Amino acid sequence: MQKELYKSDYESDWCPGCGDFGILQSIMQALAELEIPPWNTAIFSGIGCSGKTPHYINSYGIHTLHGRPLPFAIGAKMANPSLNVIAISGDGDAYGIGIGHFVNAGRRNPDITYIVHNNGVYGLTKGQASPTLKRKAQPKSLKLPNINDSINPIAISISAGYTFVARSFAYNVKHLKDLIKQAVLHRGIAFIDVLQPCPTFNTVDTKESYLQRIKNLPEYERDNISEAMKYALDTENLWIGVFYQVQRESYDQRYEEILQSYPKNSFPAKIDGNITDISESLRDFLC
Amino acid sequence: MQKELYKSDYESDWCPGCGDFGILQSIMQALAELEIPPWNTAIFSGIGCSGKTPHYINSYGIHTLHGRPLPFAIGAKMANPSLNVIAISGDGDAYGIGIGHFVNAGRRNPDITYIVHNNGVYGLTKGQASPTLKRKAQPKSLKLPNINDSINPIAISISAGYTFVARSFAYNVKHLKDLIKQAVLHRGIAFIDVLQPCPTFNTVDTKESYLQRIKNLPEYERDNISEAMKYALDTENLWIGVFYQVQRESYDQRYEEILQSYPKNSFPAKIDGNITDISESLRDFLC
Amino acid sequence: MIFTWLIGGPQGTGVDTSANSFARSCAYAGYWVFGKREYHSNIIGEHSYFVVTVSDKDVGTFRDKIDVLVSFEERTLRTHIEDVADGGAVIYDEETDISKYSDYIKSKNLLMVPVPYRKIIAETSEKFGLGDLKKLDVMRNSISVFASGGILELPSHFIEKSMDYIFVGKRRKVLEPNKYAGMKGYEIGKMFSSKFPIKAPEIKRTQSRVILTGTQATAFGKIIAGCRFQTYYPITPATDESEFLESLAKRYDFVVIQAEDEIAALLMSIGASLGGARAATSSSGPGFSLMAEGMGWAGMNEVPVVIINYQRGGPSTGLPTRHEQADLKFAINAGHGEFPRVILAPGDIEEAMYITAEAFNIAEKYQLPVVVIEDKFIANSVRTIPQPDMTKFKIQRGKFDSKVPNGDHLLKDLPVKVSKFKRFELPSDRKDYVSPRIPLGYPGFVFWNTGDEHDEYGHITEDPENRTKMHEKRMKKLEQIVEETPDEQKVSVFGNPNSEFVIVSWGSTKGGIISAMEEFADKFLFVQVKMIHPLDSSLIKKYISGRIKIAVEQNYTAQLASLITEKTGEFFDYFVLKWNGRPMSWDDLVYAFGKILDRKAEKRIVLTSGK
Amino acid sequence: MIFTWLIGGPQGTGVDTSANSFARSCAYAGYWVFGKREYHSNIIGEHSYFVVTVSDKDVGTFRDKIDVLVSFEERTLRTHIEDVADGGAVIYDEETDISKYSDYIKSKNLLMVPVPYRKIIAETSEKFGLGDLKKLDVMRNSISVFASGGILELPSHFIEKSMDYIFVGKRRKVLEPNKYAGMKGYEIGKMFSSKFPIKAPEIKRTQSRVILTGTQATAFGKIIAGCRFQTYYPITPATDESEFLESLAKRYDFVVIQAEDEIAALLMSIGASLGGARAATSSSGPGFSLMAEGMGWAGMNEVPVVIINYQRGGPSTGLPTRHEQADLKFAINAGHGEFPRVILAPGDIEEAMYITAEAFNIAEKYQLPVVVIEDKFIANSVRTIPQPDMTKFKIQRGKFDSKVPNGDHLLKDLPVKVSKFKRFELPSDRKDYVSPRIPLGYPGFVFWNTGDEHDEYGHITEDPENRTKMHEKRMKKLEQIVEETPDEQKVSVFGNPNSEFVIVSWGSTKGGIISAMEEFADKFLFVQVKMIHPLDSSLIKKYISGRIKIAVEQNYTAQLASLITEKTGEFFDYFVLKWNGRPMSWDDLVYAFGKILDRKAEKRIVLTSGK
């Protein structure tokens, strides 16, 4: 399919040079190469510069609440498992206000691709520290040096039970696009932390500083959790690639197992004028 | 000091045989042995059976909201760093609804002891699965087998930047008491996951099943994060003891460093009838 | 004929089960029953009790005076004996020293029925080879239920039938011992029956009935309506509904998700609704307080979703297991900014079912969040109701095109071309502010949603003209709802249309008010408000204006009354209020109405009965 | 003398800075100024603009008609030229082709002032050896501000002084080039001044003034009041306040915490308050929606805490950078159950300071959460106000014993004995429902807090009698507040006390209403409600009853008006409303009031001006 099909006619208003452009390109290209029709993808985003992404893509695009794309996305996926569901957050969105949903999603393993635009700042609110900003760093907007340590999203996601954990770089469209394709094809929750320069506010983690620290992950068995954790905990280098991948039943598969014929029978959009006959269940209560 | 001094006259209403009794004893004993006067300790708890703990202790006891003892506790500690602050949660409280605060506290390293009563269920709401319950387990109250994987609080806390991470067993009062003493003395956030049998609802993780799986952590350098992570990721065994300990400036120390004479000058209970003179700051705005 | 039966005991020792089995037994015998449960926020040990009202006519309230008190330990006796009616019966453990109550017993002429629990259990244990007597203590429950039956001459086979229902699964193996021990109790009870005036023989009836709790009725309402997606986070008293749905999940392919918190619970349901599902979430006060932001998003994006809020004693954690109706104004105003929503308040267990089902129609027809506001008293009470009539209800999905792919067909067969769908099409018609809707995944189309103000396609825009129109489009739906909803869905009216006094109330006070009014033939008109928001103020005004107005509410500030004043300018004359965590009893209401009729009442009548 | 100056341009290119420097320049010259900012939820590129109103009298509103339009690109010209008043001046880039506007320019007799931005910048670059012209484009700002000064004959040294203030830190090195380039612009402007009737020479004044934004004023209110603990989570437009406090943190040893979300933000402040601090949090709609549960806990535990909610366009994410007043009813009702709280609404930037400071006194005196409800229009506007008079305000901590250890002394010297403190002592006095309070760590004592209903020590109890009393104790504080608060803290009243018409409003509409009323001498009485909850309904009634009532609010449902109807039964006759995200202009209000006076108005006057 043509990448152009995925381009919406809504004009982007990101700053010139923003890493978000690279992420947007990667998503559209991945979807095109996977030949998923635009209407079969639903993209849920949080709030932030990153959160505007779905508006720029010609798919069902749901710009949700700050920190909350995952629960929306999980609900939609469970209502219609045949949808291709992607969730998008900023780093404040995912690792700050939204980290509760982030961690809890690991226990469910919903079949969703989760892309986090990690730019070290709260872009849309003008550059406050995000949870990935290093302690004592003081990019342009900060009145005082950052007082908090930075979070390690890779180690946390592995600890939380994510079944696909990867990192990429916003300006490396090919690398990121390939990861997104793998993530979409992965059955279960696939998480990609994308290092995304914010030239406007993050005057500390710049494109150049990222490029100096980025390294491709070496070969190892991707289901080896201790190996994955070793690279996750190494914060000197910025490893990119897939840290960890393992197969575990996805959330819809788990319900499929427990219920009689979910999603076929319960796919709820099918209900029509007839109410459900509950007499069988009422029998227990007859008196 | 005498342990009795820490016993409140409010009667406990936990079920007979509940592991919470052991935790309560351990806390009171630790405080007595550390000779901290009752009024110098403030204990913040969430909601649940575990959440009632502060009422049974003769200290300032703040029974907060479900999942939220940490932010309350951090606020109090920052307003008065000379308080000995303890936070208490159930596993639903800490690792479910409260995991956002749990993870974010790692970046701040507040000088607080955090004790989590990990009983695999939501006790007070009658036995639903908590985030630590294994997938497919079906204790008494569950209508269907647990559909979610269990969380790994040890790995997550280490990944989140906690500077003291430990586990104990509710019925081993001595072990737990010693850990609490270490935790209170640790400057920074000290987290103890306590395996706590809930004989009423958790018919899967029983005292007996815990005892079979519990093992004391071997000797290793406690600041060795990869070693700590190795034991954290080993979920076959239930390792108890201190997994990880490292020194990093606590949250109040960080503000002490940045501000002029916090907490001395800003300890806010000291303000009296005189308003603060802002003329120096207003000078910039004079026109 | 009506009587009241109360059983008490330490929490977690079977009190609820006993009460349910007694209620069922009476229902099997042809009676209408209503059972009210009082318990602590505690698992084992605190005192809990259950009051069952039995009548040959439909009943939806309880009385403070007890005709039969059932106890098997000292505390229950001590706590409740003074509430036993003159000449009432008291079942107690023969080993309890009742001498300290003897004066009282005499003065009230109580029929004291000593039961040798320990002996009966020992004998049963021996007969069935059950061993450990301590563990068998729970049999006191069955014994006392049977003993009650004996006193009342309730045919014992009805009690046996209820035992058959209750002792299932792992408990099946103790069914026979319980029946055996129970019959010993029955015989003892029977020995006293001649001295007791109240009798409960089998009575005839024509109609089939079911006995349900409020949470069960609500759950059935969801199933009927085609809802197949429920999220929840455990909280008293809402959890029972979700757990009941879980127990039926396999039968209906119902997806019940225990979310990580109530924020996620609501948002997952919204997500499912976007996916085409009829979706719902249920919670109580503290959880509902976390849903304000999510409700606003649903309002902004015109997403149908049903939220059940079972009110309990507030504020904050409050009285987690106690009753109150104090979340109304919060529900109407939850969430910053303005957006349309509907608040429906069922008044009893039967309405809980039908109004919940209807909530989905309203949510989809008008594309907005609907809050069904119930309370602990409805949630945890049991009541006999006529067997639900399925033909009463029809699923209406409004302007929703649900012809969506469900995974059956190959994606390849479907269009690759995409058109933008005007999900928020502005109205051409000045009476209809609802836009057509399709689910995510609808082939050949795409749309956007955003919490930001948006254009017809759902794209962000800050344009002031669009804003004026879009905001108005959403808000106008409230007027449209008032216009289009039949009056009988908005209010129910009881009593004398020509009376000088009008009682206005909402929710679970309904049963008590209707019953209490009967004591004052034709003196009152009673308006039960079911659709509280948007409020049809002219309809309400029609009923209340020119009359002496009495607000009956289980809160401190009389929330509905103040809302009515806001909308109609009419002030209430009397406020009958209660906020001690216990529902209003029949006696409470008779007292309050009597005072008002006698012109002896203060403006605020604060009721305080209940234990 | 009054005139309006507007500058527009792409977001992130210095428009705000220019406007601030122009406003300051005029203020230095002795004028009162009021500046209004309009911007998108975007970082770089969307069109934003700033309107500065300059007057020789105090001014708190803006007009739709512009006297001087400042542009340096086509879009601003296109967007705003039609708003320029007859005979107004337009500064534009000489390279812009203005031929398509020529008819319009002629018909309106506009004074077109072409500025050779590119040439001036090139020349300046050369002179100072600055290189890259693209990067110097931002100098257009300074040039245009100076050019404006030239046209207006505003003495240039005032502009230079404002440049000295603005170009600090890293920007200091471009100060001189900016002044140099600016003076080139000034000279061009001056060439046109003879053709322009409006002049801004230095004027005398006696009083010292400061120029502040609403967020700065609010922050100063906190500092004055002794607050040293602020939490926040970034959100527009609230963040500015916290960042301003951060910039002053070292000076005042102020702890500002960026929390992980708004839930934690409020709870941290509550924790700090328990620790004895005067603590606050600030947010806007979406964040405020997450605080409902925490507010209930503070209410239940009688914890003083101050919450600033800067309203913006809602619902949901809404219009993040635009103005609205639609969170009022939510603020009054946020949180399940009933608990006391106070809602205060400053009407302008000066009040934002004093009312915020006062909020801490009220919070501590009555031990409850106080919400100061501001809005985007107050937050982001700048205004000259008289230099704050420190003697106006006194810290009152109520029944708080703040003699607490602060780490100075050795714990060993302190008592080991512990007594239980009756933190929730029930009132002995029927007029005072506030209990004594001590902070955590107070030596020799302990108490408990719980979100559950509790006894006097703070221990959980479900006892119905205690519940009736404790709940009433808390709720009665609302009556006590109404009783004890001076009228002038509740309302401000302007205009003619004998007029037939009364205008009722709240918050930032104040400045516009006062100004617009002046056009209709003595025709209106205006009641600005500052303490909205608890509402002193008899006070309000006194002012409104018997008059023709006009509600002026920036929302759809007229929230204050409906509240007043609820409390007084009085209906409003006219509703002047606006919800397009833009504040009401002076013209808006003059139009609406005029229509009403002419009896030509509809009941709802919906205003739609603004870009």
Ligand SMILES: Cc1ncc(C[n+]2csc(CCOP(=O)(O)OP(=O)(O)O)c2C)c(N)n1
């Ligand atoms: C509940 C809530 N709090 C705060 C905000 C304000 N807000 C908008 S964007 C944003 C942060 C964005 O940062 P990030 O998630 O890192 O995204 P980025 O802009 O950097 O892509 C915040 C806090 C909000 N919309 N909702």
Ligand SMILES: Cc1ncc(C[n+]2csc(CCOP(=O)(O)OP(=O)(O)O)c2C)c(N)n1
């Ligand atoms: C916001 C909110 N949601 C739900 C509840 C209901 N609730 C009370 S206790 C509890 C769970 C307790 O489980 P856990 O934290 O594991 O503590 P335990 O009782 O097992 O000690 C819940 C969900 C609540 N009080 N507040």
Ligand code: SF4
């Ligand atoms: S602020 Fe940063 S993240 Fe946002 S659009 Fe600009 S460059 Fe990108």
Ligand code: SF4
């Ligand atoms: S329910 Fe479980 S956790 Fe709660 S008190 Fe009983 S045994 Fe303890």
Ligand SMILES: [Mg+2]
């Ligand atoms: Mg970011």
Ligand SMILES: [Mg+2]
């Ligand atoms: Mg638990």
